[in-house]
Amino acid sequence: MTDSISLPAHHWPILEPGWVWLCGAGPGDPGLLTLHALNALRQADAIVYDALVDERILDWAPEAEKIYAGKRGGKPSAKQRDISLRLVELARAGRRVLRLKGGDPFVFGRGGEEAQTLVQHGVQLRIIPGISAGIGGLAYAGIPVTHRDVNQSVTFVTGHDQSGSAPSSIDWGAISRGSQVIVIYMGIKHAAQIAQALLGAGRDPAEPVAVVAGATTPSQKVLETRLDRMAGDIAHTRLEPPAIICIGRAALMRQVLDWQGQIAGETPRDLDPLGRGRPAEQG
Ligand code: SAH
Numbered sequence: 001m002t003d004s005i006s007l008p009a010h011h012w013p014i015l016e017p018g019w020v021w022l023c024g025a026g027p028g029d030p031g032l033l034t035l036h037a038l039n040a041l042r043q044a045d046a047i048v049y050d051a052l053v054d055e056r057i058l059d060w061a062p063e064a065e066k067i068y069a070g071k072r073g074g075k076p077s078a079k080q081r082d083i084s085l086r087l088v089e090l091a092r093a094g095r096r097v098l099r100l101k102g103g104d105p106f107v108f109g110r111g112g113e114e115a116q117t118l119v120q121h122g123v124q125l126r127i128i129p130g131i132s133a134g135i136g137g138l139a140y141a142g143i144p145v146t147h148r149d150v151n152q153s154v155t156f157v158t159g160h161d162q163s164g165s166a167p168s169s170i171d172w173g174a175i176s177r178g179s180q181v182i183v184i185y186m187g188i189k190h191a192a193q194i195a196q197a198l199l200g201a202g203r204d205p206a207e208p209v210a211v212v213a214g215a216t217t218p219s220q221k222v223l224e225t226r227l228d229r230m231a232g233d234i235a236h237t238r239l240e241p242p243a244i245i246c247i248g249r250a251a252l253m254r255q256v257l258d259w260q261g262q263i264a265g266e267t268p269r270d271l272d273p274l275g276r277g278r279p280a281e282q283g
Contacts, residue, residue: 007039013126015043020087020097020118022111024104024130025053027137028217033057036128037100044098046090048083050109052102052242054217064098080110084117091123102242104132108158108185132156134183137215137244141222142257149274150249151180159187159194159245166190176201181248188213188241192231198247203227210251213243224254249274 013036015021021040026032033041041047041061049058051070058066067090069083090097105111105127118125134156135145145154155175160166175182176198187194188211199205205228213221225233227247252273262268 005038007035007042010035012036012039015040015096015098015126016124017094017096018091019124019126020091020099021126021128022099022105022115022118023101023128024109024111024132025049025057025100025102026131027103027133027140027215028052028054029140030054030056030060032131032136032216034128034130037130040098040128044096046095047098047100048087048090049100050102053100057100061098080113081117084114087114087118088121088123091118101130102133103136104130107132107134107156133215133242133244134185137212138183138210138246138250140216140220140260141210141212142254142259142261143210143212143246143250144253144257145181145183145246145250147250147253147274149276150253153179154181154183155179156183156185159184159190166193172197173201176203179248181246181250184245184247186241187245188234188239188243191234191245194245195227195230198227203247207247208249208251210246210254211239211243212246213239213241215242215244220260222254222258224251 023037023040025037038060044061044064046067047058047061047064048067048069069078087097087099099114101109101111103109106129115125115127138145157170157175161169184194205226207227209225209227209230211223211225211234221239223233223237223239255270255273256268
């Protein structure tokens with residue numbers, strides 16, 4: 001598999017010794033890597049990767065040393081500061097370092113903090129964006145994160161704060177009033193509190209919700225529910241992280257755009273789930 005994809009002719013940047021490339025690996029499906037990520041995998045001799053990076057992606061760098069920096073099997077996660085300093089150390093040792101993170105490195109991934117530490121230590125870096133789970137993961141479930149008939153804005157929010165508890169610092173009232181579609185990262189653990197906060201701020205209990213777990217991977221699971229039943233249904237169906245929660249009528253679009261279900265032979269359930277009575281081409 002390593003050499004089955006050749007990069008198109010282009011002046012691809014060279015990963016020089018002593019540099020760190022901070023790179024998004026996308027939500028899972030290796031096909032969602034960028035060409036810059038592939039170029040990086042081909043040159044790196046040290047790859048520091050997170051739990052959310054799909055193992056199949058690492059197969060594209062068979063020779064590189066792989067350094068795991070995440071939580072797995074209940075072990076405590078490597079401390080953020082230790083990870084950042086490890087990157088500095090590797091760079092100073094003259095390695096070609098690839099820091100590979102799930103999704104996009106700057107979306108709820110502490111990529112900004114790592115980049116800051118590198119700059120503070122005089123390490124040269126390149127940032128390679130990736131497809132974030134809150135956009136690409138929803139697309140794999142047939143949910144467009146914006147749709148003209150649904151929303152003019154979307155809010156991406158984390159389900160817990162720095163201490164790991166329910167996000168008390170988030171103004172759910174403002175989000176509830178200001179955003180027709182709410183996309184929650186890391187929201188499974190505190191789903192009940194989040195639902196309660198949104199309902200308390202006046203959100204419709206019957207509002208459609210989709211929860212996409214393991215998005216874009218072979219084990220992708222999608223739960224379709226409503227706001228007042230969201231937490232109970234998550235517990236009941238034993239949905240496990242990583243999962244994205246999408247609250248809003250965009251979730252209904254899955255009824256017609258569940259392209260993976262259609263590939264599996266199911267027929268679309270409702271061709272006009274938003275009830276506008278106008279096919280897109282008339283708009
Ligand atoms: N930088 C990442 C987000 C890291 S925070 C990105 O841009 O996607 C970790 C959270 O991302 C998880 O708790 C989950 O909410 C979400 N996530 C990452 N990969 C996912 C996947 N394959 N399916 C569903 N959610 C995912």
